[in-house]
Amino acid sequence: MERILFGDNQFFAVNHISDEKSRAQSIKFKDDSAIIKVLDDAMATGINTFMCTTHDRIANICDIIRANPEKYKNYKIFPCMPYAHKYANAVTELGIAGTLKQYVPGNFFGSLFKGGMAYLSKDYESIMELMIDAEMKMFKGINTPVIFLQNVITDLLLGLRAVDVLVAFHAYIKKKYNAEAGFITMNMPKLLAVLEAKGIENPIICASINKAGFRMSGGKAVYEEVLKTKKVRVIAMQVLGGGAIHPKEAIEYVCGLPNIESILFGASSKINIDNTSAFIHHFDAQNKIS
């Protein structure tokens, strides 16, 4: 994985500290060309990986990337699935079974619903595989070396102790897509312990890591201990703590931690992309010397 990964929250009105900024972003990025322009700005500073959710609009971005093979020949996308709000809003209206019926492709689910038969573990795995394939369709022909499970699903399964589903996700991504599975989580220490116990070595985990301790469940100290002592490839996200920390201070903290393979951030303007990248390069160089 490259040192810097570019995120997509800003494109889809995800702002952790302001609903007003969310709306402004949603207006700014209403056309796909505005998104592409920012991705190109990031590419110009050497950021060649876009880590994004499987939002409907990403399909359009993929079309543009496929239509310009020369320009994007070194470009990579790390898909993060699923776009949870699509399902969450559907569950509110249709219930769990209704939502699965609507989104799991084919007749598989209809046949499962007939009669009161018992569900086997492989049935749940098949449902998961069908849903992964549906989410991955939009990326056909694009280099997707790491494929992530979104934190709301990772953490739901973690809390429900359904760790075998996480293991099955890991295996299926390797088998079907010849890619590595990654897990986004808000509970990194707990997730890592559980994955290690299941024999998944050195997993890719993307988690909130920031100087403010924002969304670092169990506390910052526990996270720092894991980074110091465990074997894990970590992507730090929310490094700015939702905007609570000054960028320079924020990046200095993250660059100073061991075991952080990549830093994920999103920005809406070229100047912010350039500044944050420059801070990362600056502190990385400084840490190398010392």
Place this chain on the structure above:
Amino acid sequence: MLKIALIGAGKMGLSHLAILGGYATTDIVGVCDTSKMVTDFLTKQGGFNCFSDYKKMIAETKPDAVVVAVPTKFHYSIIKDLLENGIHIFAEKPFCLTYEQSEELVKLATQKNVVNQVGYHNKFIGTFREVKRIAQSGALGDIYHFIGESYGPVVLKKKADTWRSDPAEGGGCLLDYASHVIDLLNDIVSPIQSAKGTLLKSVYSGQVEDAVYSLVETQSGQSGLLSVNWSDDTHRKMSTSITLIGTKGKLISDANELKVFFREENALDKYVKGWNVKYITDLQEGVDFYLRGEEYSSQLDYFVKACERKVPNTINNFASAANTDKAISIIRKNSK
């Protein structure tokens, strides 16, 4: 360790179960749901002890506390039964279909001396807690008017009927969606006592309202405007905001950002004259296990601690949720 069980493993039930599963402080003794697909999954994958009949689960597992997350129309009978068995209860919102049912359960819970809480999670969001603190400090002066708004993308086209589209079963935007903002305002300002003009509008749903617009008055005489619409997809998810207008200032807050304007110096410690902006990152305490938002973990943490008699059972108790049911019935009556 507190023995806890879950009745109803739908969207909210699974979320509660996962949060409780993520903590080490409770012993989850049973899960009850009518969907075989769900209970088979929880048995095989999570190793939970699952049931399809809640009475059987209670008899066999003898929990100290139960989380009730079934559709609202089943709340009254199940909660009454649990109360009679002396079990602590965390129920999903809204509390009951009618105010009369809510009142009866409030009395019974008091009589049985059990911990009782309803899942109005907004009260565990740092920004809204700060709004309440500011409102009650008097720093805004005499709060004479408020606006409560909530918008989100739940019903965006005509669809097949479910229990959510049946008014007799607890469907509709007023009970399901507007209840959140009504509950917040009841707590922050004062309980809503009358409605002066109410429009319940159907946008896509045949039988229930998709939007609630109402001019209301509280017990303390403040006037307010409710504007709630669950057919609004300019919001990615439910977005709730509160505006308070007082003689000494004005406050506007959503879950993420609190903006307050004070007309005078020294209105409140750590705030200045003019505009002040605070973010959720400054106001929210961290949790031990995170799923969907700190507030979901915090409310269960509070419930478990209340069962262990470590905190008072004051936030979101049945009495407070019954006040919300009362306001809902006042608003509905006014629309007719």
